[in-house]
């Protein structure tokens with residue numbers, strides 16, 4: 211036994227002892243204890259925070275837990291309330307239910323946007339109190355703790371007032387055991403004293419037990435029992451007067467100093483050094499089932515009161531933060547509106563270089579002014595093609611030679627350059643005359659030279675770096691040429707079909723004759739909005755509560771995952787339905803995107819995608835410690851889904867194996883299903899449609915199950931980092 215342990219034992223075991231066999235010993239009833247901690251060991255990584263710690267808190271007393279900053283007081287209290295789990299050791303509480311204790315954490319851990327009244331109501335509902343009971347208790351605590359007007363928002367009151375509200379919340383349900391982590395820190399000495407008076411009052415008159423930590427050692431003199439901690443070890447556990455007597459000191463500070471020096475002299479070795487022979491977590495995560503059981507049990511898996519509390523809080527937070535609520539409500543409108551305005555339209559006024567050697571400038575380019583048949587020569591076909599290109603809004607830039615034109619493309623001054631050779635129209639006429647003459651007239655055909663084909667062709671050099679623009683320029687040059695030539699055949703009293711290429715595009719089976727990129731992208735954009743907006747909202751709201759320690763506090767007050775999730779679903783569903791309605795209205799009613807299907811299945815599918823997003827948000831909030839981590843996860847997965855789910859480019863263009871992976875991602879099949887429902891009008895019985903529903907539904911199950919399992923297995927899900 212070390213000297214420090216002997217010292218501790220000598221102090222701890224100072225109750226009346228039998229001194230000799232024949233002495234009559236008064237029967238002193240052993241006081242039952244409110245909290246008993248035995249051989250508690252806790253470490254963070256290699257840092258040992260609690261080392262073989264024993265502590266006994268008698269019922270109906272104030273137990274002052276004292277020690278320097280970082281000695282492990284908060285860790286010990288966290289283990290007692292079940293916020294953390296010991297690595298080894300045992301904690302026994304007199305009370306068995308979560309509702310038997312009231313815990314005030316060191317940090318505020320309350321919603322800053324709620325009023326004092328709303329905060330009381332929220333925690334009152336969590337502890338299943340009626341509205342009347344909450345009102346009465348609120349009045350009592352307001353007087354006892356000298357709280358300001360209950361209408362005030364927590365953000366609007368001072369830090370000291372906030373701490374008193376936090377203490378009031380811990381006392382709201384009148385628990386048997388109060389565990390208070392530095393309740394008087396930063397408070398006016400008069401207010402601190404009034405809190406001590408209150409605690410003395412409730413221990414004496416109501417038999418409550420209080421464990422309190424404080425940095426102000428002298429104020430702890432008012433407790434009936436004191437535990438002195440240093441470097442994770444409880445050095446002494448005694449009544450203040452006994453402690454002073456044993457140490458022969460007049461102040462607790464001196465007594466503490468003496469005990470510390472005593473310990474330091476004999477056992478001053480860092481407890482962070484060698485790992486102790488305790489059960490070490492060998493896996494990346496610590497699993498709850500590997501650890502000693504939590505000291506308190508939750509009374510019920512689900513209570514309507516706690517669910518009501520969570521809904522009440524969610525609605526009040528939305529009501530309090532109107533700009534955020536409006537933003538979340540109308541963001542889909544803004545996103546889809548801007549998408550339709552900014553994307554999908556053919557680019558206009560593109561600069562196109564031209565060198566037309568076909569005719570000299572004295573020849574008119576107007577179709578109206580020539581009734582001649584171009585097959586006879588003399589009709590400026592090149593000019594007419596250029597006229598058509600101008601009508602398609604190209605800005606034509608004239609060059610006087612081929613070199614300058616191609617140089618302008620290289621210098622990115624124009625997107626392309628087209629050249630009509632000298633006598634282009636005449637050579638074109640020769641080609642058509644020859645091709646339309648009797649096919650058996652071999653002698654005529656053989657007279658066409660390569661030069662005629664070459665001079666009778668349009669030469670185009672195009673900047674291909676922008677695929678969409680270059681494809682559009684090629685398409686418009688071809689369309690302009692076809693328009694001109696087919697019209698010219700009419701003027702020659704010949705069928706315009708002679709000028710067409712030998713391909714007849716019939717009416718499209720699905721979609722319209724001039725499909726646009728936006729028609730392809732619309733279902734993708736809708737799916738992304740439907741998935742990510744609820745994901746962001748759910749993840750952000752839960753994580754902001756997690757970061758503020760609020761969620762941990764309510765979980766320690768009995769709230770569980772099912773209640774949090776169900777309340778989130780209820781409020782979020784309203785948002786999802788609103789968002790789906792807005793997105794569909796903007797996309798298909800305000801803007802003219804193709805919609806030929808039934809509204810109901812599309813609406814239902816989008817709502818399911820929204821629920822998938824919500825479950826993903828919940829999952830992110832569980833696996834991420836901070837909103838920054840969640841933001842990275844959100845941005846990362848957003849890019850991934852855009853690329854891999856065929857939202858930007860058809861999955862048919864992917865490598866085989868990647869396409870197989872893509873099929874199982876949340877937005878691949880569901881987006882394809884949405885496209886089939888809206889643009890093709892397919893029914894639910896079609897595999898493309900029902901597989902989309904099946905896919906997103908499976909993801910909802912996956913996210914929910916994984917979240918549930920992680921909550922069961924991982925012990926610090928709600929602990930802020």
Ligand SMILES: Nc1ncnc2c1ncn2[C@@H]1O[C@H](COP(=O)(O)OP(=O)(O)OP(=O)(O)O)[C@@H](O)[C@H]1O
Nearest residue numbers: 254257259277278279280281282283284285286316
């Ligand atoms: N989550 C954590 N991860 C790693 N180390 C931690 C963690 N929480 C606390 N510690 C370390 O454990 C030790 C004890 O911390 P604890 O908060 O229990 O001390 P304390 O006595 O309550 O201090 P204070 O009075 O300043 O609140 C400190 O060295 C601290 O740095």
